[in-house]
Amino acid sequence: MRAQTQPSLEQLRDEAMQWGRKPRARGTWYVAEHMVRAMRAYGWTIIVGALGQPILYLLGLAVGLAAIIAVPIQDGSQEVPYLLFVAPALLMTAAISVASEEFTYPVMAGFKWRRYFYGFNASPLSSGQIANGVVMGASARMLVAVAAYCAFIWIFFAFLYPGQTTPATGWLSIPIGVLAGLAFGVPLMAYAGSIEDDKGQFALVQRFVFMPMFLFSGTFYPLTVLPLWLQWIGWISPLWHASELGRVVTYGKPVDPAMIVVHSAYLLVLTVGGLVLARRIFTRRLAK
Template structure:
C-alpha cells in the first residue's frame, strides 16, 4: 500500500510573512496606484478633458489674435518692453488653464472620495497610507494639468504667441506649478468639508474670478489702482504669469523677483500638501 500523502499547512509565521510580502508593493508604490486610479477615473469624462485641452486655447487665442488684438494696435508696455497684446496675454492664459483644471480636480473629486463614493476609505483599508492617498490625488490632477499645459503651449507656438523660442517650453513647468499652488491648498480645504453647502461655488466666484480679473492677466498689474493690486500680489496666477512672461518674451526680472515668484508658488504647494495630508489622515482615521 502506498503511504498516505502528508499535506503541510503553512505556519502562522509563514502566513504573516507572505502577507507582509504582498503588502510591501503597495507600501512602496501606493501613491502611484492611487494616481493610476484617479487617471483611469478621468475616462468617465475623457471627452471633456480633450475638448477642454484643445478647444479652450483655440477659442481664447482666436478671440484675442483675430478679435481683441486686432482692435489694440498699440503694443503693451511691460517692464520696459513693448510686445503685442497677444504675446503679453498668452502666458497668463496658459497659467489660468492649469489653475482652472486644479479648481475642478481638487474640489468635487476629493469630496466624492470622502463623502459620496467614499473610495478613499477603501484605499485606506488596504496597505495604502493616508499620505500616499493624498499624494496620488495630487499626482493624478497634475497629470491632467500636464496634458492641458502641453496642448495650450503648442497652440501658443502656432499662433506666434511665444517669440522667445525653446525657453518658452519651460512655461509648461511653471503652469503646472501654478496649478498646484492654487489646487493643493484647495484639496486641503476640500478634505476639511463634511457637507457640500455651495462652498466650491463661492471659491469660484470670490477667489478664482477676482484672481483671474485682477492679477495682471489682461493688462499690467501696475495699471490697476493700488487698492486692487494686492489681489495680484497674493495670487499664484500673477506670480506664475510674471515667470511665464520672462520665459516667453524675455520680460526683465531680477534674480530676487524670480526667487520671490518661485518661492511663493512652492510655499503654497508644500504648505497646502502638508495640511492636506494631515486632514486626509484625520478623516480616514474616523
C-alpha cells in the same frame, strides 16, 4: 503518507507582509492611476477643453480685444504686442482652471459620495499616499492641458510675431503652468478634504477667489496699472507669480533675478504647505 505541515502563524504573517509591500511601495502611483482612469468618464471634455480653450481664447482676443488695443503693452522696460502679453497668463489660467475642477468635487466624492478613499485606506495604502496620488492624477491632466496650450501658442505666434518669442526657454512654461495649478489646487484640496457637506462652498470659491484672481492678477494688463488697493490681489495670487515667470520664459520679459526666486518660492511654498495640510486632513478623516 506523510502529513502536510501547516504553516505557522509567523510564516503566514511574513507572507502577508510580502504581499503588502508592493502596494505600499507603489501606493501613490496606484491612486494616481485610479484617478486618471476615472477621468475617462469625461475624457472628451478633457480633450475638447485642452485643445479648444486656447484656440477660442487666443483667436477671440486676436480678432476682438487685440484688434482694439493696437498699441503695444509697456511690460516693464519692454514693449510687447498685446496678444503676446496675454498668452502666458492664459496658459497659467488653464492649469489653474483644471486644478479648480480636479481638487474639489473628486475629493468630495472620495470622502462622501463614492467613498473610494476609504476603500484605498482599507488596503496597505497610507492616507498620505492617497493624498499624493490625487495630486499626481490631477497633475497628469494639467500637464496635458498646458502642453496643448503651449503647442498652440508656438504655432500661433510663429506666424503672428516671428522672432519675438524665445522657443529655447518657452517650453519651461509647461512646468511653470503645472506648478501654478498645484499652488492653487493643493491648498484647495486640503479645503475640500475638510468639508463634510456640500453647501455651495466650491461655487463660492469660483466666484470670490478664482474670478477676482483671474481679473486682477495682471492677466489682461500689467498689475501696476491697477490702484494700489487692488494690486494686493495679484501679490498673493499664484496666477500673477506664474504669469510673470511665463512671460520671462516666453518672450524674455526683463525681471530682476531676485523676483524670479520670489515668484518660484511663493508657488513652491503654496504647493508644499498645501500638501502637508492636505495629508494631515486626509489622515484625520480616514482614521474615523
